[in-house]
Every structure is written in C-alpha cells, then in structure tokens.
Amino acid sequence: MEKEFEGKVVFVTGSGRGLGRAIADRFAELGADVAIHDLSWTSPAKYGEAADLGEAAAAIARSGVRCVAVEGNIGDRGAIEAMAAKIHAELGPVDVLVNCAGGDIGAAGGKPNPNNALDISEEDIRTLTNNNLIGTMLVCQVFCKPMVERGSGAVVNIASAAAHFGTSPEVVYSSLKAAVVHYTRCLAAELRPHGVRVNAVSPGPTKTARFVNTRVVDPAMMTAGKSLVRYGEPAEIADAVVFLAGPRARFIHGQVLRVDGGMTLYAG
C-alpha cells in the first residue's frame, strides 16, 4: 500500500473510538504519525472499543508509526493548548487536523431528551454547542495558526448529513453541524492565501459502536449487499477524509463531501 502520508503528522479529535478511531487507523495505514484524542482517558471504553486511550495508541503504533494520545475537552482552550504542546514535543508540527469530536450527546451523557426545537433544555443546547461548534472553532484557532506560519496544512471537519436538511428531532445538533459546514467555508476563505486547505465531510448514518448501541437499528440497513440503501461503514468515511487531506485533493478547498450512499440527493 502506498504510504501517502509518510513523514506527516495528523491530529484527529475524538479518535479514541468510533469514526475518529477509524480515521486515525486509516492515516496510520498510510504512514502518518498520529495523535489521537478523547474527552477522557477512558472514553474509548464506553462502547467497548478499547480499554483506554493508551491501549488505542498502542494498537495504532503496531502498524509501525508513532502515536501519542492526548485528552481533554475541546471547549477548553487551555486543554487544547496543552494537547498541542504535547503533540508538538512528541511528534512535531501537525500537518493535518481532523475535527471529529462531537455528536448528539447532551449534558447528561445520552441523547438530549426532549430533543426538539421548542423543548430541548438550555443546558443541552449549551453542551451540544460546546461539543460540536465551539470546540471545532477553538481547535482550529490553536492548530491552524502554526499551519499558516508554515504555509501548508489541511483541515477536515466532520459535519453530518443532518446538516443538509430540516429535521426534528435532533434540531440543535443538525443546526450546529450546518454551522460547521459554513464555518468550513469561512475558514477556507480566510486561509486560502496561506495554502492551508479546509474541507468537510458529512457522513450519513454510520455503524460506529456508539451508533449501534444507542438506537434500535434497522437490520435491513446493516448489510452491505449491492444496495447503497444501508448504513455506512466507518472505513468508508475514513477513505473520504484521507482523500480530502491528501495530495490528490490539492486544489479542493472549502467544500463539503456528503458520504451517505446518496441519502441526500439534492443541492446545497
């Protein structure tokens, strides 16, 4: 396999588990040194994917790359600066940033309930905004400035298919992911002269451990026959992310790629 990212340093937020972990694994397969991250050291254990961040990092390092693990809330600038210092000291400057941390997880830990526009609690609105929008913006502030100084880098923000159509419930989550898509365009406008590319991926429903453990899944959507009417595989999202972060996407900037098997076949 071509080691397209050999010599590059990649930081994936929310990569102790789920989609972020699949993305980190893919970059490591392609030769990148990888910094993984989660809210806490034991967050990867929540749905049984790894005992902790140390175990996840050791598994990634077995593919022959360097891997460091950092933890902390992406809504806390001090925590992000500490992550950046550790990654820089152990791996060097970050070439690729993937903002994957987030999700429809409210203040109490599960999905907000109620989760519609008129009834969702203010506490859940603030938690979702921290996890999906403020966190993404703060991580970009800390990690993109050194990219601008070096005149190179790539950012991929993970939004959602839910960002692209009106929906209830999941109103606040969907609105925040739409904001992530538009933030991607605005950041792209700002960084265009500096050679730092910024794009987004909007996954459709994808079979992460959290996804299958927090809902009643449709068995007909779980299998991968010829039909595209199914849930996505985490590796299918990871393939889109490495494409946008890599050299074959060198003139693609400010775009959002919907990776949902055609679930959202309309403009915008």
Ligand SMILES: NC(=O)c1ccc[n+]([C@@H]2O[C@H](COP(=O)([O-])OP(=O)(O)OC[C@H]3O[C@@H](n4cnc5c(N)ncnc54)[C@H](O)[C@@H]3O)[C@@H](O)[C@H]2O)c1
């Ligand atoms: N799985 C899907 O169907 C799907 C579809 C569309 C978009 N997404 C998006 O993909 C991303 C990953 O989702 P997933 O399915 O792997 O879920 P997941 O819950 O397994 O992963 C999310 C990760 O982000 C971390 N995180 C959340 N808030 C954080 C914060 N404030 N600070 C630090 N870490 C934080 C969590 O601890 C977790 O590790 C999310 O942004 C989600 O919105 C997922």
